[in-house]
Amino acid sequence: MVTLNDVAKAANVSKMTVSRVINHPEQVTDELKQLVFKAMDELDYHPNFAAKALAANTTRIIKLVILEKVDTVEPYYATLLMGVAQFLNAHQYALQVVTQKNANIGDCDGYIITGARNNDFDWIQDLDRPIILYGENRHNYDFVDSDNKYGTFLSTSAAINDGYQQIVFLGIELKESFEYSRERGYMDTMQKSGLQPQIVRFGNHSSEAQQYIQDHWSEFKKNTCFVCSSDRLAIGVERGIQKMGGNIPEDFGIAGFDGVFLDQIAEPKLTTVKQPVMAMGSKIAELLMQKINQASPEAEQNPNRERMEVMFSPELIRRNTTRNYHLN
Amino acid sequence: MVTLNDVAKAANVSKMTVSRVINHPEQVTDELKQLVFKAMDELDYHPNFAAKALAANTTRIIKLVILEKVDTVEPYYATLLMGVAQFLNAHQYALQVVTQKNANIGDCDGYIITGARNNDFDWIQDLDRPIILYGENRHNYDFVDSDNKYGTFLSTSAAINDGYQQIVFLGIELKESFEYSRERGYMDTMQKSGLQPQIVRFGNHSSEAQQYIQDHWSEFKKNTCFVCSSDRLAIGVERGIQKMGGNIPEDFGIAGFDGVFLDQIAEPKLTTVKQPVMAMGSKIAELLMQKINQASPEAEQNPNRERMEVMFSPELIRRNTTRNYHLN
DNA sequence: TTGTAGGCGTTATCAA
DNA sequence: TTGATAACGCCTACAA
Numbered sequence: 030m031v032t033l034n035d036v037a038k039a040a041n042v043s044k045m046t047v048s049r050v051i052n053h054p055e056q057v058t059d060e061l062k063q064l065v066f067k068a069m070d071e072l073d074y075h076p077n078f079a080a081k082a083l084a085a086n087t088t089r090i091i092k093l094v095i096l097e098k099v100d101t102v103e104p105y106y107a108t109l110l111m112g113v114a115q116f117l118n119a120h121q122y123a124l125q126v127v128t129q130k131n132a133n134i135g136d137c138d139g140y141i142i143t144g145a146r147n148n149d150f151d152w153i154q155d156l157d158r159p160i161i162l163y164g165e166n167r168h169n170y171d172f173v174d175s176d177n178k179y180g181t182f183l184s185t186s187a188a189i190n191d192g193y194q195q196i197v198f199l200g201i202e203l204k205e206s207f208e209y210s211r212e213r214g215y216m217d218t219m220q221k222s223g224l225q226p227q228i229v230r231f232g233n234h235s236s237e238a239q240q241y242i243q244d245h246w247s248e249f250k251k252n253t254c255f256v257c258s259s260d261r262l263a264i265g266v267e268r269g270i271q272k273m274g275g276n277i278p279e280d281f282g283i284a285g286f287d288g289v290f291l292d293q294i295a296e297p298k299l300t301t302v303k304q305p306v307m308a309m310g311s312k313i314a315e316l317l318m319q320k321i322n323q324a325s326p327e328a329e330q331n332p333n334r335e336r337m338e339v340m341f342s343p344e345l346i347r348r349n350t351t352r353n354y355h356l357n
Numbered sequence: 358m359v360t361l362n363d364v365a366k367a368a369n370v371s372k373m374t375v376s377r378v379i380n381h382p383e384q385v386t387d388e389l390k391q392l393v394f395k396a397m398d399e400l401d402y403h404p405n406f407a408a409k410a411l412a413a414n415t416t417r418i419i420k421l422v423i424l425e426k427v428d429t430v431e432p433y434y435a436t437l438l439m440g441v442a443q444f445l446n447a448h449q450y451a452l453q454v455v456t457q458k459n460a461n462i463g464d465c466d467g468y469i470i471t472g473a474r475n476n477d478f479d480w481i482q483d484l485d486r487p488i489i490l491y492g493e494n495r496h497n498y499d500f501v502d503s504d505n506k507y508g509t510f511l512s513t514s515a516a517i518n519d520g521y522q523q524i525v526f527l528g529i530e531l532k533e534s535f536e537y538s539r540e541r542g543y544m545d546t547m548q549k550s551g552l553q554p555q556i557v558r559f560g561n562h563s564s565e566a567q568q569y570i571q572d573h574w575s576e577f578k579k580n581t582c583f584v585c586s587s588d589r590l591a592i593g594v595e596r597g598i599q600k601m602g603g604n605i606p607e608d609f610g611i612a613g614f615d616g617v618f619l620d621q622i623a624e625p626k627l628t629t630v631k632q633p634v635m636a637m638g639s640k641i642a643e644l645l646m647q648k649i650n651q652a653s654p655e656a657e658q659n660p661n662r663e664r665m666e667v668m669f670s671p672e673l674i675r676r677n678t679t680r681n682y683h684l685n
Numbered sequence: 686t687t688g689t690a691g692g693c694g695t696t697a698t699c700a701a
Numbered sequence: 702t703t704g705a706t707a708a709c710g711c712c713t714a715c716a717a
Binding site for chain 3: 042045046
């Protein structure tokens, strides 16, 4: 294993100079820097993760907390994780994937929390390291999310432009921030267009949405679009319409939300609001590292400090469940 | 932070004794052990990951290599990862999730490799740490997998017992070990029952399976069961049958393979061969740690050493795409 | 601007 | 069986 010392010898300097070239390059003359870089290169030097952590009295470990029942684990976690991992790897941080149950075993430098519901915040509050949440929240925690309101604005206004007359919103029966934002995006867009909003809500299961469509089939005139708060619901709607013999997308349109995996599984493939999950994962890691590096007890306590909220713009992917897919 | 030293003082012993209590308890008298345990407990001592790694000249990092295009990432990865993470966390190992591209950045103690295809083995061969693969292979690497042959034995023989007359196997067009095993399980079971096997193969996409069903609809008599090599294919079959107006499960049965996520998304829900993905994840981690702890250059080189192959028995989940779901 | 000394928490080695 | 010492690779603090 190549160490600082080896590089130092090769470059004919002390190991502190090498260390400085890495961590405080501005304190070293260009001349020496060149020598050191050359030596590092030739020896293929890679800093030792553990030694770094030990000396700095940090762990260089980030915990990714998944607050969902294990058997429910949504497919987007895999993608989110890839994004997180990418950034972390590049900055020599290791990852620990945990559930709430075993989250307190062992130390770490910071937390990424996903799937947090309102009743999780008691627990989250007790964590004593920097935290970034995946998902907007009303508890004043820093977060990264896609712009949920803008997302349903996109799908709702597309439905309007496509000429659907009746536009129904299928929401998730959950008193969570992201759901409110999605409903708001729909409401605002409808109102601006002078259209009558109509919202129904279910648990996030395709079967409930399907059942709803079948039970209320007579209420839907041709030329109706269903704007959904998730692809799961959208798939249920699609099945319900197919079962009742409705024509997609000519007479009935469907727009989903999420754009991870499920939208591709559906047939016809879903028009959906796609979240850039991978990029969001990287951003979360980036923000967390930023917080870790600035971390000071005062800063953390300061009620006036600015809250970090990063919203990614989702994108409307037009596919085969809304009319003008041929424009795509 | 509580260190070995703190515990040692509290227990009135040297820190080496404390260290031994943790790592070589058989070398310490019961008397002292009790004292040390008590002190550790009272102080809530947790060993320092980085210090351990530094002293032992290891990294205590395991790389999980995902060899798939990022946008394809299958949902089961999330579940597998939870299994791996669970074991690793319990043993103070950290995880690094990487793709092939960035797998060589930074050191590690071992590799877990998933999604390896035949053309990946050139690269895998160059890795110089213990390796466990997820998935059987013909390259003599240690692996954990579900018993693929047994899996299709289960689904095929259930189809026979359910009284389906014609039993068609839909395979994945891939020259990979797992696919051969699944086809073999079907073939053997058919032959033993004196039935005529019939195999067709596609890329692993639901649309291809659906198309096949529609194109060949006239060839399938009522009382046919489609045994599939993946839930993706099974979903396609289900759609094809529905489109053609076939009756599931009375006239046409479907059995999938995998049992992660997709089987639940289908409607009717799929009868499928479920792999215990979470448990397999834990087992992979366990085997890898075992290898790491025994690791010696000779052992690794020894061509006679026993290959580790752990097969998990999958389970047939009877749901609504085969006849006797009411038995469930 | 550069170098020296000491310490981070743990473990292997050797001595008692 | 137990304890003292040195080492792992890096970084901070201080000295030159």
